[in-house]
Amino acid sequence: MAYTLITANRNYSSWSLRPWLLMKALGIPFADRIEPFTKPANYDEFRAFSPTGQVPVLLDGTRTVWDSLGITLYLADRFPQVWPTGEAARAFAMCAVSEMHGGFSALRNQCTMNVGVRVQKPPFDAALARDVARIHELFEEGLDRFGGPWLAGADFSAVDAFFAPVAWRVRTYGIDVGRGRAWVDTVIAHPAMQQWEAEALAETWREESHEAELGGAGEIVADYRAP
Structure with a gap:
């Protein structure tokens, strides 16, 4: 193949x-x-x-x-x-992936992904607060039920890949996800995520609308991207 x-x-x-x-x-x-x-x-x-x-x-x-x-x-x-082997873990992973794919619009819209910056976020509105609370809940449920370090158990699976962009958002905006921060740190430390970050920091592309979204998300307090 x-x-x-x-x-x-x-x-x-x-x-x-x-x-x-x-x-x-x-x-x-x-x-x-x-x-x-x-x-x-x-x-x-x-x-x-x-x-x-x-x-x-x-x-x-x-x-x-x-x-x-x-x-x-x-x-x-x-x-x-791609999916966890255990039936309960697989069901959780499939539901969480589907929820991530179709939901969390406030998080997407108000906390645009940008790997190379850090942003001071204004107080959350009600919609964003609900999304963050649900992320917090999902992360802790996965870790508690299946023992970590990944969201559905001992092995990386699709649910970790689908929430990986949230990990960058947690770091960029300083979002509190409670004990779910353990998973955030684990996924960011993965060699593939480290490769993605290195390539992101090396990029010199800037696209006007994405940069405008970033500027509207809060005060940029650090920018580690190549000039």
């Missing part, structure tokens, strides 16, 4: 991080192709390789697999380690 995974900027692209980290952490080989966001709307350019005009996209020979969840489900048919 010869997979190619198409992703975008390391600083910005939370959706890209999910399958990239999943494949790296599970040792699934792939060619790494970056198509950066160069303007607020990249739909027309991305339509050349993506039916939705978005990333990530997995190429498997002549087959195109799109969307981070679609890619995860596709890989799970071929690599059983």
Whole structure:
């Protein structure tokens, strides 16, 4: 098999991080192709390789697999380690992945992902506070029920990949996730996450709309990205 995974900027692209980290952490080989966001709307350019005009996209020979969840489900048919082996842990992981994929809109919108900066966040509004409380609850439930260090037990699985962008947000905005911080520290220390961060810090791309979202999220108190 010869997979190619198409992703975008390391600083910005939370959706890209999910399958990239999943494949790296599970040792699934792939060619790494970056198509950066160069303007607020990249739909027309991305339509050349993506039916939705978005990333990530997995190429498997002549087959195109799109969307981070679609890619995860596709890989799970071929690599059983994508999901935890225990029935209870697998059910938790599948539900949490689905919840992350379809929810947490306030967290996404008000705490845009940017790996290379630190932001002083104003007080949370009610919607963001609810999202953070639910993240806090999910992290602690996974660790308590399945024993850690990963969210569904001893082994890395899809649920860890799906919440990895939240780990960067926790660090960027100083979000309190209670005992879930143990998982945040564990996933950030993973060699693949360290690689992603190193590539993010080395990026010189700046895209106007993403930078505007970052500026609106709070006061930037540190920027470690290459100039």
